[in-house]
Amino acid sequence: MAGLELLSDQGYRIDGRKPDELRRIRCKLGVFTQADGSAYIEQGNTKVLAAIYGPREADQNMRNQICHDKCFLNCEYTQATFSTAERKHRSRGDRKGQDMSTHIKQTFEATIQTSLYPRSQIDIYLQVLQADGSNYCACINAASLALIDAGIAMKDYVCACSASLTKGKPVIDINHVEESSDCAELSVAILPKLDQIVYSELNGRLHANELPDVIDAVVRGCKDLFVVMDRTVREHLEETATTFTHS
Amino acid sequence: MAKAILGDSEKWFIVHGVQDDFRTDGRSCENYRHIELETGILSNTHGSARIRLGSSELLVGVKVELGTPKPQRINEGWLEFHVDCSPNAHPVFQGRGGKELSDNICSMLTRVYRNNTVMDLEALGVIPQKHCWVVHVDVLILECGGNLIDAASIAVKAALYNTGIPNISLTDGDEGEVEINLPDDPEDVKHLKTINCPVLVTLSKIGNRHIVDATDEEECCCSASLVMGVTRRGHTVGVRKMGGGSLDPESVTEMIDSGKKIGRQLHISLDKLLKIEAGMSEDIKQTGYL
Numbered sequence: 301m302a303g304l305e306l307l308s309d310q311g312y313r314i315d316g317r318k319p320d321e322l323r324r325i326r327c328k329l330g331v332f333t334q335a336d337g338s339a340y341i342e343q344g345n346t347k348v349l350a351a352i353y354g355p356r357e358a359d360q361n362m363r364n365q366i367c368h369d370k371c372f373l374n375c376e377y378t379q380a381t382f383s384t385a386e387r388k389h390r391s392r393g394d395r396k397g398q399d400m401s402t403h404i405k406q407t408f409e410a411t412i413q414t415s416l417y418p419r420s421q422i423d424i425y426l427q428v429l430q431a432d433g434s435n436y437c438a439c440i441n442a443a444s445l446a447l448i449d450a451g452i453a454m455k456d457y458v459c460a461c462s463a464s465l466t467k468g469k470p471v472i473d474i475n476h477v478e479e480s481s482d483c484a485e486l487s488v489a490i491l492p493k494l495d496q497i498v499y500s501e502l503n504g505r506l507h508a509n510e511l512p513d514v515i516d517a518v519v520r521g522c523k524d525l526f527v528v529m530d531r532t533v534r535e536h537l538e539e540t541a542t543t544f545t546h547s
Numbered sequence: 548m549a550k551a552i553l554g555d556s557e558k559w560f561i562v563h564g565v566q567d568d569f570r571t572d573g574r575s576c577e578n579y580r581h582i583e584l585e586t587g588i589l590s591n592t593h594g595s596a597r598i599r600l601g602s603s604e605l606l607v608g609v610k611v612e613l614g615t616p617k618p619q620r621i622n623e624g625w626l627e628f629h630v631d632c633s634p635n636a637h638p639v640f641q642g643r644g645g646k647e648l649s650d651n652i653c654s655m656l657t658r659v660y661r662n663n664t665v666m667d668l669e670a671l672g673v674i675p676q677k678h679c680w681v682v683h684v685d686v687l688i689l690e691c692g693g694n695l696i697d698a699a700s701i702a703v704k705a706a707l708y709n710t711g712i713p714n715i716s717l718t719d720g721d722e723g724e725v726e727i728n729l730p731d732d733p734e735d736v737k738h739l740k741t742i743n744c745p746v747l748v749t750l751s752k753i754g755n756r757h758i759v760d761a762t763d764e765e766e767c768c769c770s771a772s773l774v775m776g777v778t779r780r781g782h783t784v785g786v787r788k789m790g791g792g793s794l795d796p797e798s799v800t801e802m803i804d805s806g807k808k809i810g811r812q813l814h815i816s817l818d819k820l821l822k823i824e825a826g827m828s829e830d831i832k833q834t835g836y837l
Binding site for chain 2: 326328331332333334335338340342345347349351353359374378380381382383384385387389392423427429430432
């Protein structure tokens with residue numbers, strides 16, 4: 301986009317945010333009744349629905365993946381045809397979807413206490429309703445909340461955030477316009493309380509000297525996100541507790 | 548199709564209940580479950596609607612594009628339907644599992660909307676033979692609680708009501724070609740006339756009687772069902788029999804009459820709701836899934 305600067309001279313981005321500001325985050329647990337756990341998250345204009353089925357007996361066609369000492373994860377990432385600005389029909393099993401599904405599966409294999417559910421299967425399904433950048437991060441956050449809603453044992457919350465580098469300053473939680481520019485894009489998923497990185501992916505070129513700053517910024521972004529997610533979970537728990545005690 | 552697993556005694560319970568006009572959730576044979584509808588929730592589509600019918604949940608997004616008119620109808624645009632079953636609804640929809648169900652619903656919708664009286668397709672024409680509006684309607688099934696066809700048709704009508712097509716202006720460009728200019732203001736839209744859009748009503752035969760809006764469990768007990776498209780005036784625009792059982796010709800006429808009556812009532816409530824929502828002030832925030 302000619303003439304559109306990602307970071308203005310006054311330090312504001314295209315949507316008016318400061319470089320270290322997250323987009324408006326709204327989330328809700330327990331959106332569906334039939335899934336074992338479900339959650340919905342809105343990060344700015346990126347809207348993702350997550351549904352969890354499990355732990356349950358393994359499907360017929362996945363019998364070969366059963367492990368005697370832990371559960372196996374099955375993940376599918378789908379994007380609605382109307383999710384992007386240009387309508388695009390994506391068939392199931394296309395490269396990008398498969399790629400995302402594998403990354404998300406890896407992230408949760410490191411977080412869920414799989415040894416507690418031997419010989420079973422946990423399904424994680426993600427549906428992107430509107431894609432406006434940071435799709436992977438929104439998916440991880442939604443799946444994390446959905447797993448909490450399903451009551452599946454995890455080591456910690458998983459919070460994911462994306463970052464980029466513009467004019468020497470790290471900017472976090474990038475939207476679609478910032479993603480499509482030539483800057484490098486770093487996505488990181490962390491366990492906030494344990495301070496561990498469970499997944500990181502860098503696209504594009506970044507100088508080795510600049511990397512620590514960007515990682516710091518993105519970890520701070522994840523921790524800010526954790527505050528919002530934790531608050532949502534506690535509020536949801538209070539609401540559910542009142543229905544049980546006051547019935 | 549994601550089917551509920553029912554034992555024999557449960558099936559008999561449902562069948563006997565229906566004989567006495569009393570279903571498991573207390574409804575009569577011709578009552579719909581609680582319907583929640585919200586339009587305009589997706590900001591990057593031209594029109595959208597979200598419906599919750601009992602425990603079935605669907606999301607419809609409408610996007611319009613410029614395309615070339617079909618050779619037999621050079622002055623008209625057309626509607627294109629696409630249905631997707633999200634694995635969120637049931638693990639069996641993973642991969643290509645939901646293809647049969649989505650093809651079914653898609654073909655029903657395409658069939659009823661193909662009628663000339665249903666939608667003014669000439670309003671979608673831009674330049675005869677060269678350009679026209681193609682309306683892509685994408686239905687996303689998020690939760691299966693029975694009666695997806697009816698829910699899809701109600702949501703499609705609501706989404707089309709909400710759709711705004713940009714008001715384009717035509718100017719003469721170079722070499723005799725006409726240039727199409729999009730308006731700068733995103734609010735400068737014209738709405739589609741959905742007054743004649745049909746709604747699909749599924750009548751399922753259980754025992755000797757027929758019911759409307761079957762839940763997952765009731766769908767297991769029914770041997771045959773009739774899906775009909777009904778317009779606001781009670782005219783039928785398409786009928787299709789589904790299921791492995793057989794229907795009596797007399798029961799078919801009975802079911803069609805029932806369907807017309809129910810369809811008319813559904814349209815009245817739906818139109819009223821859409822008018823109220825369109826007139827609601829902009830201060831009221833839309834909640835979507837929150």
